[in-house]
Amino acid sequence: MSRIGKKTINLPQNTDIEVTENNVNITGPRGKLSYQLPEVIRIKHDIKNQTLNLYKTHENKEAQKLYGLSRTLINNMVLGVSKGFEKKLRIQGVGYRSQLQGKNLILNVGYSHPVTIEPPKDIVIEVENNVNITIKGIKKETVGEVAAQIRRIRPPEPYKGKGIRYLNEKINIKVGKAGK
Incomplete structure (x- = not known):
């Protein structure tokens, strides 16, 4: 109970x-x-x-x-x-970066084209050093959903750890192929 x-x-x-x-x-x-x-x-x-x-x-x-x-x-x-709520994301990978264009978030994460994310009206996105993304808002559910949507674009891969992750997220790195 x-x-x-x-x-x-x-x-x-x-x-x-x-x-x-x-x-x-x-x-x-x-x-x-x-x-x-x-x-x-x-x-x-x-x-x-x-x-x-x-x-x-x-x-x-x-x-x-x-x-x-x-x-x-x-x-x-x-x-x-x-107080408000916030979620922090970090982009990790060679050549991966993000930037703001007005309120929209532009992500360059290894695709042939940049990915544009338009946040809902009550969400504020901030970018620091091109790799740290902060999502702020007053609704906890919406902040979490936008953070999950951004992470879903390029989730961290298990061999090198490249991708978008939550700030304190631990990724278990797998061992690659063993050479003969």
Whole structure:
């Protein structure tokens, strides 16, 4: 049984929340996000302590699943509008590089043509030293999806390790052919 739903969500001072029936709107310095709560989940806002608590209206398996999920999604929304999320990627390989053209990311990673990636409207992509890519945004899911989409263009290969990888990702390098 999950115990995640029981944890309280602490609201930072620069974050405002508005709860109307099943809708939760969270506003912070980085933007505004909203979430529709499932019918079996209710939310209680403690204004004095600046905390949120979720509770179930029914005791069944479906309510238990949605309990922890809803708490995690709302907590990610609070973190997103206050601090934001970021993922870092690193390009490794001879001649592999990246650059920004306006908001679009241009990747030269060994194909006969450069690959252009147009980010969603709430995502910011930064490039440092032509090999370090940082993806920033307020939605954790979108940041992770854009990072996975970029990595999917040229995943690291197991013999030399060339490709696009997450910053702290460990690639197990295989031994090549043994010569006779």
